[in-house]
Amino acid sequence: MSKKKVIVACGGAVATSTVAANAVVQLCKENGIDVEIAQCRISEIASNLPADLIVPTSRVKRDYGVPLITGMPFVSGVGVEKTKEKILKVLKDD
Amino acid sequence: MIWEKLDEQRIYLGLKADNTDEIFEKMGRPLIEQGFAKENYVEGLIEREKEFCTGLATPIGVAIPHTAADYVNKTTFSIAVLDHPVEFTEMGTDDDKVNVEVVIMLTIAEAHGHIDMLQRVIAIIQDPELVKNIKNAKDEKTVIELIKEKENTL
Numbered sequence: 153m154s155k156k157k158v159i160v161a162c163g164g165a166v167a168t169s170t171v172a173a174n175a176v177v178q179l180c181k182e183n184g185i186d187v188e189i190a191q192c193r194i195s196e197i198a199s200n201l202p203a204d205l206i207v208p209t210s211r212v213k214r215d216y217g218v219p220l221i222t223g224m225p226f227v228s229g230v231g232v233e234k235t236k237e238k239i240l241k242v243l244k245d246d
Numbered sequence: 247m248i249w250e251k252l253d254e255q256r257i258y259l260g261l262k263a264d265n266t267d268e269i270f271e272k273m274g275r276p277l278i279e280q281g282f283a284k285e286n287y288v289e290g291l292i293e294r295e296k297e298f299c300t301g302l303a304t305p306i307g308v309a310i311p312h313t314a315a316d317y318v319n320k321t322t323f324s325i326a327v328l329d330h331p332v333e334f335t336e337m338g339t340d341d342d343k344v345n346v347e348v349v350i351m352l353t354i355a356e357a358h359g360h361i362d363m364l365q366r367v368i369a370i371i372q373d374p375e376l377v378k379n380i381k382n383a384k385d386e387k388t389v390i391e392l393i394k395e396k397e398n399t400l
Contacts, residue, residue, distance in 0.1 A: 162298065163294060163297060163298030167310065167312050167352050167354060167364055168310075168337070170360070170361050170364055171361075171364050171365065171368055174361055174365070194298075208338070209337065209338060210298045210337065210338055211338055211339060211340060222338050224337055224338040226368075227302065227310075227337065227368060227371070228302040228303060228304055228337075228371070228372070229304065229368070229371065229372030230303060230304065
């Protein structure tokens with residue numbers, strides 16, 4: 153399986169995206185997925201493309217033509233398993 | 247251990263506020279006075295909350311207001327238990343509201359850093375029993391003790 157790139161973004165690239173990025177790295181490690189993470193502000197998503205997946209912890213209005221799964225559950229703890237499944241489904245698809 | 251960062255000065259029990267701006271003023275101003283944050287920190291919090299809201303739909307509503315590292319000198323965090331719930335917009339939504347009772351203000355001096363502190367704060371948020379105990383704490387010392395106990399299990 154080829155290396156995957158995931159953009160993890162939040163308002164200031166300070167707090168919540170750090171938490172979500174860590175969770176994605178861990179998830180990929182557990183599932184043998186080779187992943188590269190780009191952590192940035194929402195406003196910097198476009199300049200970090202292309203990517204296989206975007207995991208924002210804030211609202212994103214634009215369609216970047218890339219699958220987008222909210223990383224909020226990694227912060228609130230509500231719905232973590234479902235989010236992990238969704239992320240794996242995207243990253244394992246090929 | 248993050249409880250070591252949690253001075254009783256930065257724990258507010260029964261904080262009275264009618265809106266998010268008042269919370270930011272009451273929790274943020276002391277951080278400026280204590281040298282943790284820069285002069286414009288409170289404005290930074292208010293501006294950021296408008297664009298990227300920080301309410302969480304946890305069993306007891308928690309909010310984690312924070313702003314860019316440019317507004318901060320030194321990393322710390324503060325906790326407030328609100329006298330009455332204040333409405334925040336839920337993080338990641340346009341206008342879903344959550345009634346927040348516990349506020350954990352994150353004051354972070356560099357982007358991408360402090361993953362350890364963040365993970366520990368997240369562990370607190372994700373433990374409904376602990377949040378409930380913090381909400382009902384009788385004094386500031388108890389809050390520190392509760393967090394210390396939690397950290398000993400991590």
